[in-house]
Amino acid sequence: MGKPDAEGHGLPDLPPEWGRVVVPDDASALATEAAQIRHELRRAAGRPGPHRALAVPLLIVLVAVLTTLAGLLAVTWPRANRGTDRPTPAPYAPPAALAGRALPALDLVDAGQSPVPLRGLLPAMIILVDGCLCADRVAEAVAAAPAGVAVVTVSGGRAVTAPPPVERNVRALADPAGGLRSFLGQPARNGTATALLVDRAGVVTRVLPELGPVDAYREDLSALTA
Incomplete structure (x- = not known):
């Protein structure tokens, strides 16, 4: 599904209790987890008592997690292509066929x-x-x-x-x-x-x-x- 960031250059520090974070190759891979969290939020919102009070904090955590993972994905995505997008020097080509043309009046x-x-x-x-x-x-x-x-x-x-x-x-x-x-x-x-x-x-x-x-x-x- 994804790969952990092995270098860690330029990435934000994550809470240690989150454990090992795996960055997906495609952000759409988070759709299942996001749907599950939304379902839990809707259930909590429909219950009286302390569950309703937890809805807002959970929503904030959800947004923070998705934002962090999206940032990790944006940082790590170009690494597979590094070094391949440099322009290749064009080989030397001899002058165009000038035989038969008049020399300019220089x-x-x-x-x-x-x-x-x-x-x-x-x-x-x-x-x-x-x-x-x-x-x-x-x-x-x-x-x-x-x-x-x-x-x-x-x-x-x-x-x-x-x-x-x-x-x-x-x-x-x-x-x-x-x-x-x-x-x-x-x-x-x-x-x-x-x-x-x-x-x-x-x-x-x-x-x-x-x-x-x-x-x-x-x-x-x-x-x-x-």
Whole structure:
């Protein structure tokens, strides 16, 4: 029918003469006891003498018992579900399919905070380094990029950060407004760089949610010169 409260945290003290109190899982389980007490009260109310005098105290005790048990039930009921109602972190999903879409006309900034139209640097491999500078991966991209294809790194905020030791071969910019991240539809992830390959017409040809070895995108990079 029920279970005693084993922890006793936050519960009112009960008179010891009540003995072991069992909290029912459903308050409707008290209906039988309540009906029996009401029946006794009606019988006592119809009798002369001291029985009538006991009706009011018994009614008060009944209300106190039912209120106490209802409170115990309210306190103990959620315990079976504790720890199961916490939101489950959503797994990372790669950016939506952007291949074939036009790159927005975004103005980024250089180290001197001068605006730089991103579409004016095409064709390009654009690497977002707001989650990871990933110098080794950027160096591989620079070495593999054919002539005429720019490698652009984009950091978050207004501070421009270029991963060493390839600063001289990379156009390092910053995206204060976060327009490029908004276009991707995914936040930055620690330890991960994201890259876009964009042809000279401004069309995204490939998105690399996690920039990996150059062999995974070498052909697409070379195709930007076509």
